[in-house]
Amino acid sequence: MNIRTLEDIERLESIEEIILELQELAQSGAIIVVEGRRDVESLRSLGISGEIWLACQHPLLKFAEQLSESGKEIVLLTDWDKKGGIVARKILNYLTSYGVAPNTEIRSRIGILVRKRIKDIESLNNYVIKLRCEVGNDPIEGDRRAPVHPLECLKSGNDGAENGNE
Numbered sequence: 001m002n003i004r005t006l007e008d009i010e011r012l013e014s015i016e017e018i019i020l021e022l023q024e025l026a027q028s029g030a031i032i033v034v035e036g037r038r039d040v041e042s043l044r045s046l047g048i049s050g051e052i053w054l055a056c057q058h059p060l061l062k063f064a065e066q067l068s069e070s071g072k073e074i075v076l077l078t079d080w081d082k083k084g085g086i087v088a089r090k091i092l093n094y095l096t097s098y099g100v101a102p103n104t105e106i107r108s109r110i111g112i113l114v115r116k117r118i119k120d121i122e123s124l125n126n127y128v129i130k131l132r133c134e135v136g137n138d139p140i141e142g143d144r145r146a147p148v149h150p151l152e153c154l155k156s157g158n159d160g161a162e163n164g165n166e
Contacts, residue, residue: 012131026050030073038122045125064094074102079120080111
């Protein structure tokens, strides 16, 4: 096993821990805020259910007001590009003015793990599938991640052969 594979395994494990955390937050009633419909589809594909709100369907001040009135925990999960950063900062500022402190830590943690690899939430599901294919799909005892079907690896253009997983 080479260093890159070890880094990929650690990266995948960290991302999947965060995905489990998001699943638990969503199940407990938190609202996850994303920018677009494809972001919602990506999160749903990762097994995240619950309320996912689209930030770009409303003026952000009105949107933040609606979020604050919900009384629920808010998780900001905008993209890691310039626009996503601006949207996150504006919503954060508006929510703070309403006395609400949204969770921005998850966005930051994922952003660090995927830096220079992907820039948006809509790519997260495919990136996780790609990593799973690259590191192999052998279940580890106690592993709670969903297995990747071999056809998913073929669709993503990666059969794992370069890592010795044939």
